[in-house]
Amino acid sequence: xxxxxxxxxxxxxxxxxxxxxxxxxxxxxxxxxxxxxxxxxxxxxxxxxxxxxxxxxxxxxxxxxxxxxxxxxxxxxxxxxxxxxxxxxxxxxxxxxxxxxxxxxxxxxxxxxxxxxxxxxxxxxxxxxxxxxxxxxxxxxxxxxxxxxxxxxxxxxxxxxxxxxxxxxxxxxxxxxxxxxxxxxxxxxxxxxxxxxxxxxxxxxxxxxxxxxxxxxxxxxxxxxxxxxxxxxxxxxxxxxxxxxxxxxxxxxxxxxxxxxxxxxxxxxxxxxxxxxxxxxxxxxxxxxxxxxxxxxxxxxxxxxxxxxxxxxxxxxxxxxxxxxxxxxxxxxxxxxxxxxxxxxxxxxxxxxxxxxxxxxxxxxxxxxxxxxxxxxxxxxxxxxxxxxxxxxxxxxxxxxxxxxxxxxxxxxxxxxxxxxxxxxxxxxxxxxxxxxxxxxxxxxxxxxxxxxxxxxxxxxxxxxxxxxxxxxxxxxxxxxxxxxxxxxxxxxxxxxxxxxxxxxxxxxxxxxxxxxxxxxxxxxxxxxxxxxxxxxxxxxxxxxxxxxxxxxxxxxxxxxxxxxxxxxxxxxxxxxxxxxxxxxxxxxxxxxxxxxxxxxxxxxxxxxxxxxxxxxxxxxxxxxxxxxxxxxxxxxxxxxxxxxxxxx
Numbered sequence: 001x002x003x004x005x006x007x008x009x010x011x012x013x014x015x016x017x018x019x020x021x022x023x024x025x026x027x028x029x030x031x032x033x034x035x036x037x038x039x040x041x042x043x044x045x046x047x048x049x050x051x052x053x054x055x056x057x058x059x060x061x062x063x064x065x066x067x068x069x070x071x072x073x074x075x076x077x078x079x080x081x082x083x084x085x086x087x088x089x090x091x092x093x094x095x096x097x098x099x100x101x102x103x104x105x106x107x108x109x110x111x112x113x114x115x116x117x118x119x120x121x122x123x124x125x126x127x128x129x130x131x132x133x134x135x136x137x138x139x140x141x142x143x144x145x146x147x148x149x150x151x152x153x154x155x156x157x158x159x160x161x162x163x164x165x166x167x168x169x170x171x172x173x174x175x176x177x178x179x180x181x182x183x184x185x186x187x188x189x190x191x192x193x194x195x196x197x198x199x200x201x202x203x204x205x206x207x208x209x210x211x212x213x214x215x216x217x218x219x220x221x222x223x224x225x226x227x228x229x230x231x232x233x234x235x236x237x238x239x240x241x242x243x244x245x246x247x248x249x250x251x252x253x254x255x256x257x258x259x260x261x262x263x264x265x266x267x268x269x270x271x272x273x274x275x276x277x278x279x280x281x282x283x284x285x286x287x288x289x290x291x292x293x294x295x296x297x298x299x300x301x302x303x304x305x306x307x308x309x310x311x312x313x314x315x316x317x318x319x320x321x322x323x324x325x326x327x328x329x330x331x332x333x334x335x336x337x338x339x340x341x342x343x344x345x346x347x348x349x350x351x352x353x354x355x356x357x358x359x360x361x362x363x364x365x366x367x368x369x370x371x372x373x374x375x376x377x378x379x380x381x382x383x384x385x386x387x388x389x390x391x392x393x394x395x396x397x398x399x400x401x402x403x404x405x406x407x408x409x410x411x412x413x414x415x416x417x418x419x420x421x422x423x424x425x426x427x428x429x430x431x432x433x434x435x436x437x438x439x440x441x442x443x444x445x446x447x448x449x450x451x452x453x454x455x456x457x458x459x460x461x462x463x464x465x466x467x468x469x470x471x472x473x474x475x476x477x478x479x480x481x482x483x484x485x486x487x488x489x490x491x492x493x494x495x496x497x498x499x500x501x502x503x504x505x506x507x508x509x510x511x512x513x514x515x516x517x518x519x520x521x522x523x524x525x526x527x528x529x530x531x532x533x534x535x536x537x538x539x540x541x542x543x544x545x546x547x548x549x550x551x552x553x554x555x556x557x558x559x560x561x562x563x564x565x566x567x568x569x570x571x572x573x574x575x576x577x578x579x580x581x582x583x584x585x586x587x588x589x590x591x592x593x594x595x596x597x598x599x600x601x602x603x604x605x606x607x608x609x610x611x612x613x614x615x616x617x618x619x620x621x622x623x624x625x626x627x628x629x630x631x632x633x634x635x636x637x638x639x640x641x642x643x644x645x646x647x648x649x
Contacts, residue, residue: 034060034067037056038067038070040056041053041056041057041060041073042073044056045073045077050084051081054078057074057077061074103317103431103433104431124161124163124211125168125211125212126208126297128155128159128161128168128191129191129195129208130192131190132155132159132168132190132191133158133188133190133191134158134186134191134194135188136185136186136187137151137184137186137194138185139182139183139184139185140183140185141182141183142181142182143179143181143182144172144174144178144179145172145174145179147198148170148172148198151170151198155167155168168191168212169212169213171213172215173214173215174217180202180203182201182202183201184197184198184201195213199215203217204216204218205217205218207292207294208293208294209293225275225277225290225291226290226291226292228288228289228300230287230299230300230303231285231307232282232287232303232307233307233309235309235439236303236307236309237258239306239441240261240265240306241258241262258282259280259282262280262282262287266302269298269302271291271295271302272295275291275295277290278291287299310440310503310617310618311439312438312501312503312509312615312616312617313615313618313624314436314444314499314614314615315433315434315614316433316434316435316446316497316499316611316612317431317611317612317613317614318430318431318432318433318495318609318610318611319430319609319610320428320430320431320607320608320610321427321607321608322426322427322429322606322607323425324425324426325426325604325605326422326424326425326601326602327423327601327602328420328600328601328602329419329420329421329422329600329601330419330420330421330599331417331597331598332417332418332420334416334417334418434446434448437618437622438499438501440501441500441502443498443499443500444498444499444500445496445498446495446496446497446499447492447494447496447497449492449496450493450494451493452491452520453488453489453490454488454491454548455485455487455488456486456488456489457486457487458485458486458544458545459483459484459485459486460483461481461482461483483543483544483545491518491550492518493518494517495515495517495518495609496515496516497514497611498514499512499513501615503617508561508562509562509615510559511558511559511560511561511567512557513559513569513613514554514555514556515611516554517552517572517609518551518552519551520550521548521549522548523546523547524546524547524548524549525542525544525545525546526545527542527544527545529542553572561615563615563616564615564616564624566612566614567613568612569610569611569612570608570610572609572611573606573607573608573609575604575605575606576603576604576605577602577603577604577605578601579601579602579603580599580601580602581598581600582598582599584597
C-alpha cells in the first residue's frame, strides 16, 4: 500500500512538471518576440527615427502596459519629438526673419543677358534656302528647266551644312510645257531670293513640298492644298486682333469679326489668301486653315511667335526711413478773479513728428470749432466741436506735459504759472515688399494705404425756438440741428502704384510705372457760426462742415530693363521744419526774467522714400527664367515646389 502511494506521488509530480515545462515552452517564443520588438524600437530611437520609434514603443505598451523600459523610452521619444517641433519652428522663424533682413539690401548689378543665337526655324530645307549665299549667278535666254538645273548644281557646291544630303531638290511641274526663258543676273544674294526673282520673272510660283522646291505656273489650279488645325489662346487672339472684349460669352457676330481681323493680319504678314481654294475659319479656340504648305508654315511660325503667353513677376519694394525731433519749452500764466481767467503764453508746437506710409501719414490737426452758450450773468459754456481724426494713431509730437504747476495769490487775484518742457527724438524704418504676377501688357495695381471716408456734402443746419411764458418765467427753448453729412467718398492715404510690364522680343522688359504718394494733412472747417437767441440767452454753434486736405506726389515714367533687373525710383523725400516763438510784450524783453514770459518750440521731420521695382519673366511652370536654384539639401520638403532652370556656365 505504501508502495502504491509512493508510486502515485511520483506520477503526479511528473505530470505537474510536464505541464509547467509545456507552459514555459509556449511562453518562450512570445518573450523572444517582445524582446525583439523592444530592441527594434530602441534601435530606431537611437538612429534618430523618432516617429517610427514612438509608434513601436506605443504598440509594445499597448501589449504590455507593465513594461517599464518601453514606457520610459516612450516618454523620451515624446519629449524629443516635442523638442524637434520647437526646433523646426525656431528654424522656420529664423529663416523668415532672415528673408526680411535681406530685403533691406540694395539691388545688385544685373549681368546683361546673352543673345540667343539658336535659329527658330527647324526645317533643314528652309535653313538652306535662307542660309546658302550665292556670290554670282547669271541666266541669259536660258529655258526655265535648264536654269533650275544649273541653279541646283551651284547650290550643291555652295552647301556647307552638316546634313548628309547636299543641295536642294528643285522640281518643275509644267503640264503645258511652257518652259519660258530666264534672263537674270544676281550677285551676293540668298537662295530663297534667287527663287523668288526667277518665279516672278517667268510668272511662275514656287512652294516647298515634301522636302523639295516645286515650281508651277501661277494659273495652275492643281496646287496642292492642305488643311491644318492650329490651337490658339485667347491672349494670342488679343495680340493679333488688338481687341480686348469684356464679354463673358462670345456670340457668332464677334467670332466672325475676330476671324476677319485674324485673316487680315495674316494677309498683311505675307500669307496670300488669293490662292484658289484657300480659306480660314475661327471657332474660338482653334484656327482651321486650308492653304499651301508654304503658307501653312508661315502661319505656324506666326502663331508660334504670338502664342507664347509671357508672364512677368513684379516685386515692388518700398523702403522708408524717417527721423523726427521736437524741442519745446513754454510758460503759461493765468490770472483769475471770480472764476474768470486770463491766459498768457498759451502757445505750443502741436504737430506730429512721425508718420509712415502704411500708417497713412496720419496727421492730428488742431483745427476745431467751439460752440458757446451765453447765459445772462454767467461765464459762457463752451461746446467743443473738433474735427475727426484718423483712428489708431498717436500724436507722438504733441505738446509737452506740465512739469511745474505753481499757484499763488496776488492781492485778491489768483495767479498760476505752468511750465511745459519736452525734448523728443523719434525714428521709423519701414519696408513693404508686395509681389505679384501679371500678364505681359496688363496693368497691375499695388496699394499700401488706408482708406479715408469723408462726406462731400452736408445737409442744412436747422434751428427752432420754442414758446415761453411770461407768467411762469420760463424762457423759450432753442434747438439747433447740425448739418447731416452725405455723399461719402473714399480716398486712399498711402502709396499706390500702377505697373504695366511689356516683354520685348529680346526678353527685355518695358515698364510703365506710375507711383503716387498721398498724404492726409488735416481738415478745414467751412461755413460760419449759427446763432440762436431766446430772451437774454444766445447760442453759438459752429458749422462743423469739415473737408480733408490731401497732398499728393506723383511720378510717371517708362523704362526698359533686362530680365531680372531692378529699377530705382527716388526723390520722394520730404523735410518739415517748424518753429514757434511767443512772448508777452515788454515783459518778455526783460533780461533773464523775460524767459518766464516767453515760449519757444522747434520741430523737424525728415522722410525719404525709395521704391525698387524688380521684374522677372516667368516660365509656364511659374519659375523665373533666369533665377539660379539655391543648393537643395537632401530630403528637403517644399510647400510650393517649382522647377527652376539653371544656366550652364
